[in-house]
């Protein structure tokens with residue numbers, strides 16, 4: 001089903017990868033992204049910047065003076081060792097935590113407090129067991145929620161499952177519901193904190209394809225935390241390696257899509273990332 005045919009089409013804008021928004025800074029491994037060419041206010045990806053952002057917990061400095069510019073619509077993977085500060089970085093973007101120093105800037109504006117334009121998905125789909133699938137997706141209960149939720153479920157391939165309870169869904173289906181719940185709020189920035197970590201290899205590959213399609217169609221800026229360098233190389237425009245509180249590698253991946261993790265060029269990028277983790 002194409003987006004134009006799809007029920008979710010009225011919420012989304014369609015675009016090809018080559019039309020992707022923003023002008024990326026010249027970095028190792030690739031040319032700047034194509035210039036911006038988008039329409040439909042309210043569903044645009046938003047640019048994101050870190051300006052000398054530091055974060056400490058007590059005397060432990062987890063993030064140190066991070067400077068980062070992410071153009072609207074870019075798909076960025078964040079890789080790093082456990083405890084390296086990846087989730088902390090995402091929590092600063094959502095506004096769940098505040099930086100100790102510096103500022104997080106979304107769409108050109110310094111942020112403070114919870115950011116409505118940002119949605120965060122976790123490894124655990126975090127569905128409410130007392131709500132049906134459609135109730136979980138339309139949890140905001142804003143006007144027109146039922147139609148929006150049904151549209152979003154169609155977009156993630158779960159039409160017909162509206163009245164099911166979360167307990168009867170597989171892990172991959174629960175993640176699809178979680179993604180649909182994020183879509184109804186029309187995020188400008190989507191944060192994915194190891195969402196595929198608990199899935200089997202086949203379901204994981206399906207979720208990669210779904211995530212890539214949804215990102216291409218909706219155009220939100222996407223940040224994916226992963227421990228899997230092949231996943232990063234397959235999905236991202238750009239990979240950041242977070243090490244000792246700094247960005248140790250900022251690598252653009254200028255390979256055609258769709259990619260396969262076993263393609264030699266993709267595998268070679270994965271190996272390059274692994275050397276820096």
Ligand SMILES: Nc1ncnc2c1ncn2[C@@H]1O[C@H](COP(=O)(O)OP(=O)(O)OP(=O)(O)O)[C@@H](O)[C@H]1O
Pocket residue numbers: 057062080081082083084085086087088089
């Ligand atoms: N609220 C908190 N209070 C105190 N320390 C914290 C808090 N949140 C995170 N930390 C510490 O900050 C460090 C970075 O944690 P974070 O969860 O960001 O790492 P991570 O890279 O996401 O790790 P993982 O890959 O294992 O999920 C860890 O040492 C963690 O214990």
